[in-house]
Amino acid sequence: MDISFNIGGMAGQGIDTIGDMLTQVFVRTGFYTFTVKDFESRIRGGYNFTQVRVSDVPVHAPVDHMDVIVALTHDAVVGPRPRLVDGGVIIFDDTIAFDDLEPCHFPAPLSRTAKEVGGSVRMTNAAALGALLSVVRFPVDLAEEVLGHVFARKGEEVVEKNVLVAKRMYEVTQERFSGECRHDLSTVRCGPSTDRLVLTGNQALALGAIAANVKWVSAYPMSPSTSAFQEVVARAHEFRIGTLQTEDEIAALCMAIGASYAGARTMVTTSGGGFSLMVEALGLAGMTETPVVIYNAQRPGPSTGLPTRTEQSDLLFSVFASQGEFPRVVLAPRSIRDAFDTAVRAFNLADRFQVPVVILGDQFLADSSMALPLIDVSTVRVDRGVLAGDDDTPYLRYRLTDDGVSPRAFPGEPGRVVVASGNTHLEDGHITEDPAIRDAMAEKFLKKVPAIRDALRPPELYGSEDADMVLVSWGSTWGAVREAVDLLRAGGQSVCQLHFTDLYPLRTALLREVLSGASVSVSIEQNATSQFAALVSMETGLMCDHHLNKYDGRPMTARWVVDRLQGAGIA
Amino acid sequence: MDISFNIGGMAGQGIDTIGDMLTQVFVRTGFYTFTVKDFESRIRGGYNFTQVRVSDVPVHAPVDHMDVIVALTHDAVVGPRPRLVDGGVIIFDDTIAFDDLEPCHFPAPLSRTAKEVGGSVRMTNAAALGALLSVVRFPVDLAEEVLGHVFARKGEEVVEKNVLVAKRMYEVTQERFSGECRHDLSTVRCGPSTDRLVLTGNQALALGAIAANVKWVSAYPMSPSTSAFQEVVARAHEFRIGTLQTEDEIAALCMAIGASYAGARTMVTTSGGGFSLMVEALGLAGMTETPVVIYNAQRPGPSTGLPTRTEQSDLLFSVFASQGEFPRVVLAPRSIRDAFDTAVRAFNLADRFQVPVVILGDQFLADSSMALPLIDVSTVRVDRGVLAGDDDTPYLRYRLTDDGVSPRAFPGEPGRVVVASGNTHLEDGHITEDPAIRDAMAEKFLKKVPAIRDALRPPELYGSEDADMVLVSWGSTWGAVREAVDLLRAGGQSVCQLHFTDLYPLRTALLREVLSGASVSVSIEQNATSQFAALVSMETGLMCDHHLNKYDGRPMTARWVVDRLQGAGIA
Amino acid sequence: MITQSDLSPPQPVTWCKGCGNFGILAALRKALVGMDTPQHKYVLVSGIGCSGKVPHYINLNSFHTLHGRPIPVATGIKMARPDLKVIVHTGDGDCLGEGLGHFVHAARRNVDIAVFIHNNGVNGLTKGQFSPTAPRGYVSGTSPPPPGAPMEPVNPVALALISGATYVARGFAGHQASLVRLMQDAITHRGFAVVDILQPCVTWNRVLTWSFYNGHIFDIGEDGHDPSDHSAALRLATAGGDRIPVGLFYRSDAPTLADGLSLPESGALADHVNDLGLLQQVLRDMQLE
Amino acid sequence: MITQSDLSPPQPVTWCKGCGNFGILAALRKALVGMDTPQHKYVLVSGIGCSGKVPHYINLNSFHTLHGRPIPVATGIKMARPDLKVIVHTGDGDCLGEGLGHFVHAARRNVDIAVFIHNNGVNGLTKGQFSPTAPRGYVSGTSPPPPGAPMEPVNPVALALISGATYVARGFAGHQASLVRLMQDAITHRGFAVVDILQPCVTWNRVLTWSFYNGHIFDIGEDGHDPSDHSAALRLATAGGDRIPVGLFYRSDAPTLADGLSLPESGALADHVNDLGLLQQVLRDMQLE
Numbered sequence A, B: 001m002d003i004s005f006n007i008g009g010m011a012g013q014g015i016d017t018i019g020d021m022l023t024q025v026f027v028r029t030g031f032y033t034f035t036v037k038d039f040e041s042r043i044r045g046g047y048n049f050t051q052v053r054v055s056d057v058p059v060h061a062p063v064d065h066m067d068v069i070v071a072l073t074h075d076a077v078v079g080p081r082p083r084l085v086d087g088g089v090i091i092f093d094d095t096i097a098f099d100d101l102e103p104c105h106f107p108a109p110l111s112r113t114a115k116e117v118g119g120s121v122r123m124t125n126a127a128a129l130g131a132l133l134s135v136v137r138f139p140v141d142l143a144e145e146v147l148g149h150v151f152a153r154k155g156e157e158v159v160e161k162n163v164l165v166a167k168r169m170y171e172v173t174q175e176r177f178s179g180e181c182r183h184d185l186s187t188v189r190c191g192p193s194t195d196r197l198v199l200t201g202n203q204a205l206a207l208g209a210i211a212a213n214v215k216w217v218s219a220y221p222m223s224p225s226t227s228a229f230q231e232v233v234a235r236a237h238e239f240r241i242g243t244l245q246t247e248d249e250i251a252a253l254c255m256a257i258g259a260s261y262a263g264a265r266t267m268v269t270t271s272g273g274g275f276s277l278m279v280e281a282l283g284l285a286g287m288t289e290t291p292v293v294i295y296n297a298q299r300p301g302p303s304t305g306l307p308t309r310t311e312q313s314d315l316l317f318s319v320f321a322s323q324g325e326f327p328r329v330v331l332a333p334r335s336i337r338d339a340f341d342t343a344v345r346a347f348n349l350a351d352r353f354q355v356p357v358v359i360l361g362d363q364f365l366a367d368s369s370m371a372l373p374l375i376d377v378s379t380v381r382v383d384r385g386v387l388a389g390d391d392d393t394p395y396l397r398y399r400l401t402d403d404g405v406s407p408r409a410f411p412g413e414p415g416r417v418v419v420a421s422g423n424t425h426l427e428d429g430h431i432t433e434d435p436a437i438r439d440a441m442a443e444k445f446l447k448k449v450p451a452i453r454d455a456l457r458p459p460e461l462y463g464s465e466d467a468d469m470v471l472v473s474w475g476s477t478w479g480a481v482r483e484a485v486d487l488l489r490a491g492g493q494s495v496c497q498l499h500f501t502d503l504y505p506l507r508t509a510l511l512r513e514v515l516s517g518a519s520v521s522v523s524i525e526q527n528a529t530s531q532f533a534a535l536v537s538m539e540t541g542l543m544c545d546h547h548l549n550k551y552d553g554r555p556m557t558a559r560w561v562v563d564r565l566q567g568a569g570i571a
Numbered sequence C, D: 001m002i003t004q005s006d007l008s009p010p011q012p013v014t015w016c017k018g019c020g021n022f023g024i025l026a027a028l029r030k031a032l033v034g035m036d037t038p039q040h041k042y043v044l045v046s047g048i049g050c051s052g053k054v055p056h057y058i059n060l061n062s063f064h065t066l067h068g069r070p071i072p073v074a075t076g077i078k079m080a081r082p083d084l085k086v087i088v089h090t091g092d093g094d095c096l097g098e099g100l101g102h103f104v105h106a107a108r109r110n111v112d113i114a115v116f117i118h119n120n121g122v123n124g125l126t127k128g129q130f131s132p133t134a135p136r137g138y139v140s141g142t143s144p145p146p147p148g149a150p151m152e153p154v155n156p157v158a159l160a161l162i163s164g165a166t167y168v169a170r171g172f173a174g175h176q177a178s179l180v181r182l183m184q185d186a187i188t189h190r191g192f193a194v195v196d197i198l199q200p201c202v203t204w205n206r207v208l209t210w211s212f213y214n215g216h217i218f219d220i221g222e223d224g225h226d227p228s229d230h231s232a233a234l235r236l237a238t239a240g241g242d243r244i245p246v247g248l249f250y251r252s253d254a255p256t257l258a259d260g261l262s263l264p265e266s267g268a269l270a271d272h273v274n275d276l277g278l279l280q281q282v283l284r285d286m287q288l289e
């Protein structure tokens, strides 16, 4: 089973609600889901959609085609028509004037049923859900089992009435729907999945940060990062986390640096434009060796670009941002579950090496959701790095050590003075212009790099090292590229995927091996200039043979990858 | 002749004045000079020095050794002693208590003579000049010819008295100085140079900008860029240039972007920290295709670092700064004269390709001065790029064209509406989320790159392409590396220099040729991480065999290059 | 000289039904139609936010800039082309959060532009977080109870007055006639003109609603306030209490920024050309003989 | 509890002879020696400028940050460790140019820190350009005649008052006794405390000199000003004219930022640990049955 449901309409019409309920129905009945949201940078109106992909195996990417569409506006009937599969269905309210009826169109009495059975047009969502389940012949008993939960969970006031509306619409559809749907789930029983935790990428990241003991998060809202911040804010009171919406991004990072200097684990959340404003303070964190985690949920740039769309185009910017040279870490989670782990790792790396850590997410990962197994937080380990002992007297914040890492201490302890400075400084933190110290401090920074690299995750090889073709990918496109590998291999191609989540400093051993072994290498990135491939060249001198680039702001799919490879004659 | 004079003392003591006068004496008598300033980030006190290197051939770099020192403080007697050559002299006022006299030391009655002959200790500078000239036996008749001019030019109030003091001290030195100076200029007549225009790098850059018709410069002060801004401000009234010290760097660049949108050529001047703050607006310039010139006079980072020292560590930051992807140009002048030309080229490139242009200078180049031939401004050409004609109706600011460049128009013309937006936009400038337009606009940006690259200067090859060893350098280290090549070749080595002023987009043809031809390649950079070599690898896959890195904040010298190469067994 | 149809929206308007921005846009159109400056002499500059979209809904020269930065961009435009009338549309988050520094500095420089603040107490476009003008305790996604927004709001009128703005007013999106007048005066005023426009955000703001404003505002002109009296203006602006004063708080004459820069005696800076002959002379003079 | 020698400068002081910063540093030392908070409970935060070097001249925990950013860094420190007393030393360029937005927002949040502005009317460390507090017409390298600085100065006291600061004073580097008192009050005040300190820059500023200040300042306390009266404070701050008021303008009690955040009931945020059991429960609750 692999069905893609698509709920389309205007912002503010309840697309998300239907999508969430649909997700819940399938999760509760044991299926794997993957939900993506496509919306414009406006608050009401326009054409938005939610895609819920349901499968009996885990999926980590959307698809381009649509199996069943619920359209809440005329535009949503017409616009996605080309992407409807043969044997697909478009359900829409029969009050929408639409003449060019084809067999795939199902004008349904959604709002009428809502009014008649539920007493309110606001239950049109429930009606849509009923119609949808009916069209794919989702077993009515299974549906009944979950609908009550679903509406209760969604906080719908009149749970029973909603259930009635949905059920009624299910029946009406059975009676009235005369088309053919290519999916018939009537024989389906509960799916194999026990995954029940539905999280977005931003939620997973925020919860990971909480698990890692984040104690201060300051941020200025910016799509698509805001929901990560709001997730922490919403839980700030129960966990006692300091959170503040600041006047700008500069203040956000400076506050986080201050709180970190004082001993708290800190994070900021932003997107590219906000990250741009943080660049000077990033250098302050670097120079003062103050750990801090910066979550940059990327969106298409340059400048304001497409605020609610997705892209992977801040990679080299993140790697080289700020004047001067200092060690840093850049990570990009590959999946929603990985966003949780990445957050935990980010805080530990930041503390251990006393460097800023940038997490590069993107809108696709941030706003997508899927069902996951419960996360066991008891395995989370907090590593605060080397702390100064009692014998560290007089305390030297920037003591020169073999590995470049100086034991940390925090202000407030009797007998210890903790001095931090963004100017070139002595071991004690006070400023200097001595060229020898300058050299020593620059070398202190260089020394950290090999150990950081070793602490990072090597790339993941999917498929055989000996494959003819290697697809090189990073971050959130993991699922799409992996699925593309499956498709290609099913078609008899010898292909593997080398996927990076830990981008900088780059681990190059496996990369060299695989790239030099393969006869064709292809970088696949959600940007126009193949930034990761450039980083690879920079670090190894190796060039990928081909580059696939997607930069229209829409998430990548396996189909897109395969089509492009075939279109270019590479696969 | 190649002598290095060194005037050392505290900030505020008149080091610059003596250095300037000394420079003038030699320039006026027909010699080539190169003057560097070494000073701390404080207003008074400390240990600063000015080095005036005098030669009968053009020189473009300082030297490490000191031939004759004038020390205004005890520290300035002791500190530089190790760098004094055999046969060198240290002149200092005999009121400075100093016991460990060596033959090289010359305690002179500087302040006493100033008081006795000139009537004021403030003429100690004149006395120092006299002593200095006398020590190297600079012909007294030649000195007399120029001293009057020198003091008049320096704005000294009592020109005659100053001349008297200098001459008296010249004589006193003849009588009293019993040491040996390795330089004896007694037979020297006027030098071969007709170069008479003494400019610092920042002055040359500012004057170049004026020549290129800059009409708006907004800036927030930041060493070492401030004097470039101040040079324009000082001339703003006579040329009618809008200049404003803004509240911060963000405002500076945003104002420049606004003024450029309205039709004026604009520039901002800053250093790394300020450039960091400009990064978001840099992306706005990129996205809106608004030409603007950004002068970043680099200093050692990260963060506040060493505010008055030099470094080349913002290269990759400049190349990749700001979220998203857009074309830009990065240039780095190789010399003071080149700073003038670079400014002119920067404005023309910015207008022609409607992109931001970053000029990477550094403190060394900014504050150094040398004598140049008069600059003939009649050869300066202003190229404003493609402007919209009357038939461009309806006017589309972002018209899609074959080369990605859309004809520009400015607001204020009847019948034409000029719409700029930092959001993804249609050809008419209004916003859109259409994926096809998004693709087209991204490709518009990509299309500009090859033409930009062709419009840039190829690297300069000094020496033979067939040399065994190639030294790869960029920006302001040109003079030092070139001199190193001369030294090495004089020692019988087969070596050439490949020097880049135009860094991005990188021209790679000659680079590939020379790098693949040479048996050893060495990148030489004033940073710790070999950023230019990394850029070369990124663009070509070629790696330099060795890297020389200087990152103590002090300018590079030929000797340093040679010593390092020999020390590492490379040369 | 301008007609309504000259100004018709280049793009369909995307604001929520009932949004106060419609009132502001309508007033702007009326203001421009009612004045005698030709259309091509205006430039509209906006930041990012719901408010930032104005340039796409009225047919004028425009620059849709960055969040928080319309004022410096507008300053640059005005200096390069002093003959153009430069109007800034900005949000409360834009102008008083991210861009507050620019606002204060433009005011003290008395830059000759008009700044219209779409003041809705929220970050509209990013989904309703409290903005710098939200009252203490305002509940939103970034300021949940307890205790809601943990800080006092920015008072844009008082801030403008203290900073040196020479035209300071408050309007209401629901009072078209007076808003049109305030806008026209602000646009024609020579100097930094601010109109703080109360603008209900019907989607997010459940506190500062149409009916709230209708019930709380009063016109200070009707109360006999003298707009040449700076301290009275400041008193009114900081009075606090339940009632919200609208109208013209303050107007005065003072040198503008352009008066203090070395702009060309006549003609626009953008059209001026540096005298290369003069430059050659300067270089010659710098030479040492 | 602290002695003068506890505080002795970790590094030789590099300010120019005669600089007003010496008076400020001396007053700070006296202030700290005269209070009963132990040395390790202070953190000094500075920006970049001559003023920014204070941390190297007094032996305290310190963070020498960025130009314009000491206030947000100090805010973070204070939130993480509310038990520490956080003192900001900032320049007029630092605080009122580059960092003006932070100043206003920290004031309205009533962040419990003390901010000492070294107000010398110039950017000292970058060689004397006019700063935001330089008077209109001030002549410097970036504001040559005509007409010198083409704008009105920022009035830090008025700005602090309007923005919501709960302790607002002006001191003079030359009046040690009263400066020490103002500093001590500011440090012990619960809330955002600002002392605008008039500080002659003997190297660059030929207008705002020691003798100018000595001839123009008067103490508002002696004039009977009531520091609980906000409007009187504002009137004094904006009065203009020749005479420069110094002393305590305003003091009040209000909730601080920390009161409005979900900090731990007891102990410092920095020492608090997220309850993993609770997190596990949260995750469990998020699951769909």
Ligand SMILES: Cc1ncc(C[n+]2csc(CCOP(=O)(O)OP(=O)(O)O)c2C)c(N)n1
Residues within 6 Å of the ligand: A220, A221, A222, A223, A249, A273, A274, A277, A304, C048, C049, C050, C051, C052, C066, C067, C090, C091, C092, C093, C094, C095, C118, C120, C122, C123, C124, C125, C126, C131
């Ligand atoms: C540097 C930066 N930070 C954050 C954002 C995200 N952002 C877009 S609009 C907005 C707030 C809008 O609020 P306001 O200015 O009040 O405008 P409104 O939508 O309420 O009209 C924010 C924070 C951005 N675009 N750029």
Ligand SMILES: Cc1ncc(C[n+]2csc(CCOP(=O)(O)OP(=O)(O)O)c2C)c(N)n1
Residues within 6 Å of the ligand: B220, B221, B222, B223, B249, B273, B274, B277, B304, D048, D049, D050, D051, D052, D066, D067, D090, D091, D092, D093, D094, D095, D118, D120, D122, D123, D124, D125, D126, D131
């Ligand atoms: C982002 C940034 N911009 C500019 C500078 C350069 N800079 C250093 S100190 C300073 C001004 C100092 O003026 P002020 O804050 O008044 O301090 P003062 O030296 O007068 O005490 C400036 C502009 C900087 N360090 N960082």
Ligand code: SF4
Residues within 6 Å of the ligand: A043, A044, C014, C015, C016, C018, C019, C020, C021, C050, C120, C124, C125, C200, C201, C202, C203, C204
């Ligand atoms: S979100 Fe608010 S401000 Fe934005 S358009 Fe809707 S009602 Fe207007």
Ligand code: SF4
Residues within 6 Å of the ligand: B043, B044, D014, D015, D016, D018, D019, D020, D021, D050, D120, D124, D125, D200, D201, D202, D203, D204
């Ligand atoms: S430049 Fe001015 S402020 Fe700085 S130390 Fe010298 S006198 Fe003081």
Ligand SMILES: [Mg+2]
Residues within 6 Å of the ligand: C049, C091, C092, C093, C118, C119, C120, C121, C122, C123, C124, C131
């Ligand atoms: Mg708003």
Ligand SMILES: [Mg+2]
Residues within 6 Å of the ligand: D049, D091, D092, D093, D118, D119, D120, D121, D122, D123, D124, D131
């Ligand atoms: Mg100052």
